[in-house]
Amino acid sequence: MFDWAALMRVALSGLGLRPDQFWALTPAELALMLGAGRAPAPLGRARLEELRAAYPDQGGADDGT
Numbered sequence: 669m670f671d672w673a674a675l676m677r678v679a680l681s682g683l684g685l686r687p688d689q690f691w692a693l694t695p696a697e698l699a700l701m702l703g704a705g706r707a708p709a710p711l712g713r714a715r716l717e718e719l720r721a722a723y724p725d726q727g728g729a730d731d732g733t
Contacts, residue, residue, distance in 0.1 A: 678702065 675698070679690040683701055693701070
């Protein structure tokens with residue numbers, strides 16, 4: 669169950685939306701505006717090395733050799 673009063677309070681005062689704009693949003697759009705679904709952090713060197721160890725190249729035609 670949603671706490672509509674709290675969602676409206678955040679949308680109207682925090683995001684500056686008008687009531688008609690709030691009610692026109694889909695749940696996915698509202699979640700995105702509230703910060704849900706943020707992109708993951710960029711791939712770092714350590715994670716890249718983990719993936720390279722787990723999935724080594726098989727020596728295909730485009731492996732640079």
